[in-house]
Amino acid sequence: MLQHYVQLAQAYRALLEDAIKQPPVLPGATPPAQPDPPQAGAPVCLIFSPHPDDEALVGGLPLRLRAAGWRVVNVAVTLGSRLDRRAARWQELQASCRVLGFELVAASSGPGMGLEGIRTAEHAAQHPDWRAAVKRIIDLMSLYQPKVVICPHELDGHDVHMVTSQLVLQALAGLPALSPHLLLSEYWNTQLQPQLMLGLTDGQVGQMMLATAMHVGEVSRQPYHLTLPAWLMDSARRGAERVGGPGAASSGMAYAALYGWRRRVGSEWVAMAPRILPANDDVGALFGA
Numbered sequence: 001m002l003q004h005y006v007q008l009a010q011a012y013r014a015l016l017e018d019a020i021k022q023p024p025v026l027p028g029a030t031p032p033a034q035p036d037p038p039q040a041g042a043p044v045c046l047i048f049s050p051h052p053d054d055e056a057l058v059g060g061l062p063l064r065l066r067a068a069g070w071r072v073v074n075v076a077v078t079l080g081s082r083l084d085r086r087a088a089r090w091q092e093l094q095a096s097c098r099v100l101g102f103e104l105v106a107a108s109s110g111p112g113m114g115l116e117g118i119r120t121a122e123h124a125a126q127h128p129d130w131r132a133a134v135k136r137i138i139d140l141m142s143l144y145q146p147k148v149v150i151c152p153h154e155l156d157g158h159d160v161h162m163v164t165s166q167l168v169l170q171a172l173a174g175l176p177a178l179s180p181h182l183l184l185s186e187y188w189n190t191q192l193q194p195q196l197m198l199g200l201t202d203g204q205v206g207q208m209m210l211a212t213a214m215h216v217g218e219v220s221r222q223p224y225h226l227t228l229p230a231w232l233m234d235s236a237r238r239g240a241e242r243v244g245g246p247g248a249a250s251s252g253m254a255y256a257a258l259y260g261w262r263r264r265v266g267s268e269w270v271a272m273a274p275r276i277l278p279a280n281d282d283v284g285a286l287f288g289a
Contacts, residue, residue: 019226024213032207034101038071043147043289046140047074047102050118050152050164052093053218056211057228058185059100060200060257062150063207064283066101073103073144075137077164078114087112088217095214099207107136120159123166130167137171141178148287150183153260157189172264181287182269184260187231190238195261195272196286197239199253199279205229232256243274251276 045065049055055062055074062072074097079086090112097104107115115136117129141149151168152161165184172178184191200208205228212225219225236256241248243258261272277283 016223016226020223024216024219024225025210029210032099032210035067035069038069042069042071043284043287044071044073044144045148045150046144046146047072048077048107048137048149048151048164048168049074050077050158050160051080052076052089053096053212053215053224054152054161054185054187055093055102056096056100056208056215057187057224058150058152058257059102059208059211060198060204060232061148061183061196061259061283062102063100063204064198064200065148068282068284068289070148070284070289071103072101073105073146074100075105075107075140076114077107077167078118078160079112080114085217086114089215092215092217096211099211099214105140107133107140109136118160118163118167120163123163133167134170134174137167138174141171141175145178146180147289148183149180150185150259153184153186153189153191155189155191156186158187161188176267179264181272182260182262182264184262186258186260191258191260192242193260193271194239194242194258195274196259197236197243197251197253197274197276198257198259198283199236199251199277199281200232200255200257201279202255204279205232205255229255239276243276245274251278253278 045062047055047062066072079089106113115133122130152165154165156162209225209228232255235258236253239256239258240251262269
């Protein structure tokens with residue numbers, strides 16, 4: 001009995017080790033076919049990504065929305081702390097967004113430039129750099145009028161992720177007439193009360209892995225692209241009871257992404273009722289589209 005599970009663990013490890021030996025982006029690989037361009041007036045989803053690669057790692061929901069005909073725009077909040085890597089990271093980010101079918105804009109005033117002053121201290125002090133960043137996010141939201149906004153949850157474990165959450169929330173506070181669905185992603189730290197469990201197909205997970213692999217500089221030091229399926233499998237485990245309720249049976253999903261989900265009612269953000277959405281159900285219907 002024990003030997004059976006030892007062999008299974010060995011097989012998992014061997015598969016990972018064999019994959020690590022391969023280059024992240026295989027030579028001659030054919031890019032995935034993209035859905036038709038969104039029609040004029042299609043609903044917009046804005047993703048606020050703290051770093052390049054976050055658009056892929058938490059991209060399950062926007063990927064499904066894009067397939068449903070939505071316009072998905074990834075907003076690059078920063079390009080990381082290393083000045084010598086920023087140009088390369090912007091190029092990698094462009095390649096990732098092409099794989100996912102997302103549009104790409106920089107949160108700063110120009111392409112290839114992230115926002116500066118996106119740190120906890122600047123947020124706490126409402127530093128001029130921070131206020132300028134909030135104004136820029138307000139301008140982007142005013143321009144795109146998103147129906148769905150995605151950003152990390154407030155306790156996502158990484159300082160830039162958590163401060164990006166505060167940046168988006170402060171910008172939304174400055175736009176009281178805008179009431180998008182606010183979806184809170186997780187990666188470095190899980191959420192206690194996610195409201196949405198979103199099933200993903202093998203093909204969608206593979207597309208997210210490929211997009212993550214486009215961030216060659218990042219996956220060369222840590223194979224985020226290869227461990228992503230394990231993360232999404234664990235999300236399916238957690239979601240069955242975190243979203244479905246304690247003691248709930250398995251959803252039958254192999255892969256899932258979890259999100260917090262809020263909507264503004266008057267001046268308050270209210271948690272939406274928990275939902276489990278299988279991979280083939282209409283995701284746009286969740287948001288009235």
